Amino acid sequence: MIIGIDVGGTNTDAVLLSSSGIEKKIKEATDSADLFHTILSCFKKLLDGVDLNRIQRIVISTTLTTNAIVQQDMNPVGMVISAGPGINPEFFRTGDQYYCVSGSINHRGREKAPVNEMEIEDIAQKMKTAGIEYVGVVSKFCVRNPSHEILIKRILNKHFKKVFLGHHVSGNLNFPRRIATTHLNAGVFSLHKTFFEAVKNSLTQMGLSIPIQILKADGGTMSLESSMSFPGQTVLSGPAASIMGAIPYAPKKQDAIVLDIGGTTTDIAFLVNRAPLLEPMGIQRGRYKSLIRSLQTDSKGIGGDSVVRVKDKELIIGPDRKGPAMAFGGPEPTPTDALIVLGLMPEGNIENAVKGIHQIALELNLSDTDAADKIFKKCCSIILKKTFEMIDKINSQPVYTVHEFLENYKISPRKILLLGGPAPYFAKKIEELYHIKTIAIPESSVANAIGAALARTTCEISLNADTEQGIVTAHEEDFAEPISKTYSEDDLIEAAHTLLKEKAMNSGADPDNIDDVEVVEFQKFNIVRNFTPKGKIFRTKMQLKPGLIKGFETILLHP
Amino acid sequence: MLRALNKTGLVFFPAFDWAIDPTHPEREERLLYTQDQVTEEGVFDISGIIEYKPEIVTPQDIRRAHFCVPDEKSITTESHLISAGGAKAIANAVMNKEVKNGFALVRPPGHHSMRVSHGGRGFCHINIEAIMVEYIRSRFGLKRIAVIDTDCHHGDGTNDIFWHDPDVLFISLHQDGRTLYPGTGFTGELGGPNARCSNLNIPLPPGTSSEGYLYVIRNCVLPVLEEFKPDLIVNSAGQDNHYTDPLTNMNFCAQGYAMMTSLLKPDIAVLEGGYSIEGALPYVNLGIILAMAGIDYSGVVEPDYDPDQLRQSVSITDKIKKTTDIVNAYWKERDELRQKAGTPGNFEIRHREIFYDTDNIFERQKENVRICRDCGGCFEIDSSATTGNHILGVHIPINACKSCIEEGYRLFDQADKTKFSQIILQDRTKDIYEIKK
């Protein structure tokens, strides 16, 4: 049996799955001041009367780190930044303990200026005086040559509890994002560690000692142990959980839209042949940009509780929420009230709903029913408009080769999968308005917990070979080996494959679920000096795609 | 927080799968390290910098600027069409006011392609700036456009395409033609009889450094632009003036390029040459992008940059001052020079021989232009090449006067079909391109 728990901002959802389906499901209000209590209470309820030996897998998704960021409740972190030529690194300052130091590595990974060890010792003293315990070290182009980061860490190690290095964060280039991501990992580390050690201990005390898996923003899992180096990867795992929960209902070999319609917002995501689309670079939310692998989701300010108002004879919905629907004691009319007035939703206080919608009807000069219908349609059309805008944006992402330009894959969804409370009511209307097959997925209120429970381990590796310099490297994995001039494409792909499987196993993957390997990127270039070939550069990125573990899709009932 | 002062559009199309041949300077890897640098710097994350996908130009786009022989398809690959389409995408973004300015980092380049193109010369097959300028004029109706070519090689293709056009000011700064391909671009080359001084050529001695380039910009290019009052400034931003470029002999640097860009304030920059792909391009491109976006670029320096070693000699400084004085003197006399250039209504004939180094083609041209004080004048070009093709192209300029339109049609109608493999009319007033049946 498998346990999936998604601790969300408002509610915590938990399921216990067995080969015959959902054994138990729980929805509880999240106690944001005490997430530990919330989780334990879910475990107790799920495990009550269950043979603990039958539990094979536990996956947890939490808003712990997300909350820490939003509430700015992170450890103070010291950052040591080595930039070399380029944009002024002061622009990426993370706080007062932020030190730009000498030393430089170029785009080929060649050292252009050395580290000044005295300078680092000085900074170590300053940070210690300031009470810093956790430090991040990031150098520009460290993914091509991490030696400066490693040297700086060696100097700092004895002074601090833990030193986080930029090149471990991702194989992708992007110095500012790497600074932000390293800072995040260091900043939430102690919170994450304390929390999950407490969870683990409590489970052990309850007699449950199987490894815990943590859900990441890319919809994959990692073991508790590996999460300790990258706690930032758990940010925004909630939306990922929901999207993963929609996968069993997505069509094969086709594209689908996933809409999670909540109270305040609607999350939008896409599945291509049942695999979620990933952000090209990493999570970004407004000004915050990172290298954290993530599903491509966007959250738009429209949901069941969005405020409905009329302005200059125009019907406006959202983006704000003032409380629940009037039918549930809220102050302003909402799309949920419209659903109740239309008789679609058999819940709440219908008189209050009518009261709210009636105001709007008067202003629009319509009957209550017509006004409610108009609100409902408008709500659907806003959600779909945002979705189509996102599709356009994804389809116009730049490409860098003639081949990609000509062969460019464009997503064109054939099915919409709805999640969230009001999903069943929206499905019919959207299908009617847009002529795209639309379904509310079964058990949609706990789809997020199911998604977490069934998500498999994901990971990505970036491998670069440079036959001129005679080296193949995946610095993110601390991997570097000498190669000969005759090193080939096939050698690279084989090495990448081996590294990927190793990484997956180290992250707690089940050996049965590491076959879905994808070459995300492959490039090769001739290196030419003075008109003669000097070698080749090969680059590849390979990933274990987000998806569900084998066998368990079938236990879920299809609509 | 890092924010662009000017909203800047970028098209980045490195064409990682296209090369002239594997060890040619114009090969796949050319923009690889630039992409690495720009990606590592997080340029595409900067608020106010917007990345656009290139478009692909159509034969109709090309036919506004060229007579392609035998046709567009035969002398281009998709890569050329997307490279020109990159410039077009930036033009759209700028003209639709989505951004204040834009930079197309595309390859292959185009500024050695002339109005008649039989194939590749100087790594160029079609002229991406000229196609863009003609697109902007037809689509958005702009009248006066300035193209400033700062590539180290004389932009002889662009120079040729706008030779007779008084509404397009073309200025090229380049290494002296006596010391570098294509061997042209001397101060006396001022444009055709109807457009004297709308082509200005500023040859610079080998060893010119930032000081020299910036002197010419401040003391010649900017004052001329001030008087010409263009509706749009385009920069053919070649990067082969760099001190590490393997094909040239100049001492320009990333800081100099960035400063030059801040001075010129181009609405649109289009990458041209630049073959020091590791030591120069990553830093120069970054410098240009930041300068266009109005972001502090003072940290953008090559790791081995040593200003003392790059300083230009006093004799170079003197030569540059003299050249600038000559060009400024021509510019001041432009009205008289145009008055003196032939009798209106008459035709002026010019014979030329053109060598296509990239494709090893030899072309002979006889050009016949109508002298006109009211417009750029219609003209015909009789072009035969060693490929066996022999065409006659008749061009009617976009702002043509009534007489030049009539005269252009007369030339087209009169042309003897038996003498040419193709007779083509390029009537820019109606945006048509007609091949005589």
Ligand SMILES: [Zn+2]
């Ligand atoms: Zn030039």
Ligand SMILES: [Zn+2]
């Ligand atoms: Zn050049």
Ligand SMILES: [Zn+2]
């Ligand atoms: Zn005329």
